[in-house]
Amino acid sequence: MPALEHMNQILHILFVFLPFLWALGTLPPPDALLLWAMEQVLEFGLGGSSMSTHLRLLVMFIMSAGTAIASYFIPSTVGVVLFMTGFGFLLSLNLSDMGHKIGTKSKDLPSGPEKHFSWKECLFYIIILVLALLETSLLHHFAGFSQISKSNSQAIVGYGLMILLIILWILREIQSVYIIGIFRNPFYPKDVQTVTVFFEKQTRLMKIGIVRRILLTLVSPFAMIAFLSLDSSLQGLHSVSVCIGFTRAFRMVWQNTENALLETVIVSTVHLISSTDIWWNRSLDTGLRLLLVGIIRDRLIQFISKLQFAVTVLLTSWTEKKQRRKTTATLCILNIVFSPFVLVIIVFSTLLSSPLLPLFTLPVFLVGFPRPIQSWPGAAGTTACVCADTVYYYQMVPRLTAVLQTAMAAGSLGLLLPGSHYLGRFQDRLMWIMILECGYTYCSINIKGLELQETSCHTAEARRVDEVFEDAFEQEYTRVCSLNEHFGNVLTPCTVLPVKLYSDARNVLSGIIDSHENLKEFKGDLIKVLVWILVQYCSKRPGMKENVHNTENKGKAPLMLPALNTLPPPKSPEDIDSLNSETFNDWSDDNIFDDEPTIKKVIEEKHQLKDLPGTNLFIPGSVESQRVGDHSTGTVPENDLYKAVLLGYPAVDKGKQEDMPYIPLMEFSCSHSHLVCLPAEWRTSCMPSSKMKEMSSLFPEDWYQFVLRQLECYHSEEKASNVLEEIAKDKVLKDFYVHTVMTCYFSLFGIDNMAPSPGHILRVYGGVLPWSVALDWLTEKPELFQLALKAFRYTLKLMIDKASLGPIEDFRELIKYLEEYERDWYIGLVSDEKWKEAILQEKPYLFSLGYDSNMPGPALEISRVNRNLWSQI
Numbered sequence: 001m002p003a004l005e006h007m008n009q010i011l012h013i014l015f016v017f018l019p020f021l022w023a024l025g026t027l028p029p030p031d032a033l034l035l036w037a038m039e040q041v042l043e044f045g046l047g048g049s050s051m052s053t054h055l056r057l058l059v060m061f062i063m064s065a066g067t068a069i070a071s072y073f074i075p076s077t078v079g080v081v082l083f084m085t086g087f088g089f090l091l092s093l094n095l096s097d098m099g100h101k102i103g104t105k106s107k108d109l110p111s112g113p114e115k116h117f118s119w120k121e122c123l124f125y126i127i128i129l130v131l132a133l134l135e136t137s138l139l140h141h142f143a144g145f146s147q148i149s150k151s152n153s154q155a156i157v158g159y160g161l162m163i164l165l166i167i168l169w170i171l172r173e174i175q176s177v178y179i180i181g182i183f184r185n186p187f188y189p190k191d192v193q194t195v196t197v198f199f200e201k202q203t204r205l206m207k208i209g210i211v212r213r214i215l216l217t218l219v220s221p222f223a224m225i226a227f228l229s230l231d232s233s234l235q236g237l238h239s240v241s242v243c244i245g246f247t248r249a250f251r252m253v254w255q256n257t258e259n260a261l262l263e264t265v266i267v268s269t270v271h272l273i274s275s276t277d278i279w280w281n282r283s284l285d286t287g288l289r290l291l292l293v294g295i296i297r298d299r300l301i302q303f304i305s306k307l308q309f310a311v312t313v314l315l316t317s318w319t320e321k322k323q324r325r326k327t328t329a330t331l332c333i334l335n336i337v338f339s340p341f342v343l344v345i346i347v348f349s350t351l352l353s354s355p356l357l358p359l360f361t362l363p364v365f366l367v368g369f370p371r372p373i374q375s376w377p378g379a380a381g382t383t384a385c386v387c388a389d390t391v392y393y394y395q396m397v398p399r400l401t402a403v404l405q406t407a408m409a410a411g412s413l414g415l416l417l418p419g420s421h422y423l424g425r426f427q428d429r430l431m432w433i434m435i436l437e438c439g440y441t442y443c444s445i446n447i448k449g450l451e452l453q454e455t456s457c458h459t460a461e462a463r464r465v466d467e468v469f470e471d472a473f474e475q476e477y478t479r480v481c482s483l484n485e486h487f488g489n490v491l492t493p494c495t496v497l498p499v500k501l502y503s504d505a506r507n508v509l510s511g512i513i514d515s516h517e518n519l520k521e522f523k524g525d526l527i528k529v530l531v532w533i534l535v536q537y538c539s540k541r542p543g544m545k546e547n548v549h550n551t552e553n554k555g556k557a558p559l560m561l562p563a564l565n566t567l568p569p570p571k572s573p574e575d576i577d578s579l580n581s582e583t584f585n586d587w588s589d590d591n592i593f594d595d596e597p598t599i600k601k602v603i604e605e606k607h608q609l610k611d612l613p614g615t616n617l618f619i620p621g622s623v624e625s626q627r628v629g630d631h632s633t634g635t636v637p638e639n640d641l642y643k644a645v646l647l648g649y650p651a652v653d654k655g656k657q658e659d660m661p662y663i664p665l666m667e668f669s670c671s672h673s674h675l676v677c678l679p680a681e682w683r684t685s686c687m688p689s690s691k692m693k694e695m696s697s698l699f700p701e702d703w704y705q706f707v708l709r710q711l712e713c714y715h716s717e718e719k720a721s722n723v724l725e726e727i728a729k730d731k732v733l734k735d736f737y738v739h740t741v742m743t744c745y746f747s748l749f750g751i752d753n754m755a756p757s758p759g760h761i762l763r764v765y766g767g768v769l770p771w772s773v774a775l776d777w778l779t780e781k782p783e784l785f786q787l788a789l790k791a792f793r794y795t796l797k798l799m800i801d802k803a804s805l806g807p808i809e810d811f812r813e814l815i816k817y818l819e820e821y822e823r824d825w826y827i828g829l830v831s832d833e834k835w836k837e838a839i840l841q842e843k844p845y846l847f848s849l850g851y852d853s854n855m856p857g858p859a860l861e862i863s864r865v866n867r868n869l870w871s872q873i
Contacts, residue, residue: 028369035372044295047251050373050418052436052444064091068247078140080238084250085136089129092254092440132225139229154230158268161223165265171212172411175205177472181492184482192473192496209410216257217441224253224264233285245287254440258415263293303350310346314363331363373419374436391836393449396501403497408443412495416443425465427503469493512803519755522799528703529791530741532818535707537787538676677733682740682784686777695742704737706811744788747774764792765849793827797847
């Protein structure tokens with residue numbers, strides 16, 4: 001056969017070049033070659049799209065090929081048309097995702113940007129399918145009985161498609177900042193910094209985008225189906241070429257509507273302006289014409305982009321100083337002299353749809369091996385590098401995906417093609433967005449967060465990106481239609497999207513954290529914040545509100561509690577005072593910004609000694625734990641009460657637990673006081689009574705009563721104000737709060753009642769407390785320790801707000817500040833797990849404190865604020 005002889009000659013020539021192609025890296029590995037071949041056949045031969053995963057590619061290839069083969073064996077022409085139309089529509093949907101979301105309960109799905117298919121959407125797809133089948137069958141039947149007017153009818157539909165293509169192109173270009181990437185769009189908002197003006201003009205553009213969306217998803221597919229159904233090639237006995245061509249055409253109508261519309265208009269125009277005797281009209285049916293036009297369109301776009309890439313590499317290798325080398329001039333001359341050979345390489349790369357590779361970034365071009373668009377190994381994101389900023393991308397991706405759906409539907413991102421790349425930019429964050437597959441009303445994308453400006457070259461690249469975006473979105477244009485100053489750049493700005501995400505605001509605290517007046521007020525505010533936090537915590541404990549009805553039914557609670565003024569002092573308070581004064585000096589401010597003072601090692605060694613078997617050390621303020629017998633009666637044993645009130649007694653010898661002295665007990669004066677009472681383990685003591693009495697004078701009793709009166713009303717027959725008034729007047733309850741609050745205060749500041757230094761505040765904010773006898777007492781109660789640390793951090797934020805916004809006038813304003821911190825803020829460390837949780841929960845504001853040795857000032861405030869901000873693409 002002559003064809004086999006020609007193929008034999010071509011292969012002999014090809015085999016000679018195989019070693020050279022292998023050495024240059026042009027020959028693909030078997031897996032890449034197979035996937036690339038399936039992708040090319042699926043996209044250009046069967047009308048599909050490249051898939052997001054290799055498994056989806058294999059499944060879709062088998063289903064699409066089976067559809068084309070099955071259509072050949074259907075004897076009826078009407079049956080063939082209906083079969084192609086129905087399966088073309090179904091295969092263009094995201095069937096796997098739809099089936100998963102319909103068959104899974106919404107509560108079992110992870111929260112995120114996933115779109116849950118409802119019965120309304122399923123009904124919409126069913127209606128579209130039924131209408132498409134009715135239109136195809138009726139027009140095919142009409143064309144069969146009206147042989148004279150069918151060509152005229154198809155021509156009229158062709159004219160309508162031309163008008164539709166022009167309208168869609170105009171509506172798409174109006175959405176972007178530049179028309180054809182060259183001219184400034186006069187309809188696009190000029191000032192994106194003014195939020196109200198931007199949203200007003202953006203809303204108008206969105207209305208235009210809705211019109212475009214309706215024309216693209218409803219009008220265009222039915223118009224193209226009409227054009228295909230009226231074709232004369234479907235009236236006779238169908239051949240292999242007819243089945244392949246029209247299977248692809250009926251699939252492309254839904255899978256890639258914009259490209260299908262362009263191809264149909266080109267075929268219709270060529271048919272109208274050319275004579276019927278040429279080879280194009282005589283030997284090819286409409287399906288094969290559309291197939292050839294689709295291949296030519298794709299390869300022509302690739303050739304233009306690769307030619308532009310080659311010219312860009314050639315010019316920048318000479319104009320950019322960092323890319324210029326000694327051999328650059330020689331290579332540029334060689335590229336100009338051998339430009340035909342370079343064009344052959346570009347054409348060869350275009351025909352294979354393989355990357356054009358500049359060798360070592362030099363203007364020496366090679367042809368890479370053919371590979372599928374989804375070219376990374378494994379699933380997307382499996383090789384991602386996790387760092388401290390990863391959580392911000394996690395928070396941002398769902399919201400960015402939501403606004404991308406709107407932008408893509410409106411046409412703001414231009415023509416959507418699988419393999420297209422977009423770059424999003426906001427402050428120090430870069431997002432790499434890649435389109436994996438497209439179909440009818442869906443688009444699968446991959447969003448990657450890029451590394452920040454860690455090196456000088458990264459900073460230069462980010463600065464260049466910012467320049468392109470600033471010229472497009474932030475520069476004021478006086479002329480109606482100005483030119484794009486960066487035309488020809490690889491980056492063409494598309495649009496600005498409002499995305500709710502976190503921004504960084506860093507402020508130096510010099511003059512605030514080192515002010516003597518601020519630090520003096522800090523100590524008084526800390527006691528108030530401690531009172532407020534402890535009262536709020538105790539009033540909202542899970543077990544408190546459950547006992548309200550029991551209290552109401554039983555009347556006054558006979559709970560017996562110890563009075564603070566009846567407790568005997570420790571045996572040796574002088575020893576404790578001397579111990580505090582000696583050890584506290586080690587926690588000095590010589591190295592005020594260390595993460596951990598040296599005294600912490602002493603504490604760790606002491607804890608290790610406590611764990612040694614047979615070692616029984618006396619620790620001031622410790623309480624010997626006692627095992628009580630059966631508690632099945634439901635009453636509180638007396639030993640438990642003694643165990644909770646042995647405040648500072650020395651350890652009792654083994655075997656003498658029963659010889660404990662009797663301590664007079666007191667009861668609450670209000671039956672509802674236990675609803676806000678502190679836990680029993682927090683009421684133990686570790687401080688000498690003299691020191692406690694001295695520091696109790698600092699307790700703000702008026703603030704304590706005000707906080708109690710602001711509590712939410714409990715269910716009670718009595719009036720809420722009367723109940724809260726009785727609780728506020730309960731002296732026993734107040735004594736407990738005085739003891740716990742002042743002990744926490746003592747553990748945070750140490751024994752010396754002096755104004756703290758900036759280094760002290762920084763260390764305690766980070767969780768490193770000065771050693772004192774109260775430190776062990778506090779660290780043994782993790783919940784109370786976290787509440788005390790939380791109060792310290794709230795007080796620091798309060799000090800900064802008072803220095804910035806002015807003093808607080810009354811108690812009500814102070815409570816508003818604290819309630820805002822509790823509701824809208826997370827105040828802690830960036831390294832905390834709760835910091836990440838707050839970001840994922842989208843807390844409106846985040847606050848942290850740190851120290852930068854390269855900046856002036858004692859400390860650095862890092863405030864991340866959540867607001868409506870812009871992401872430029």
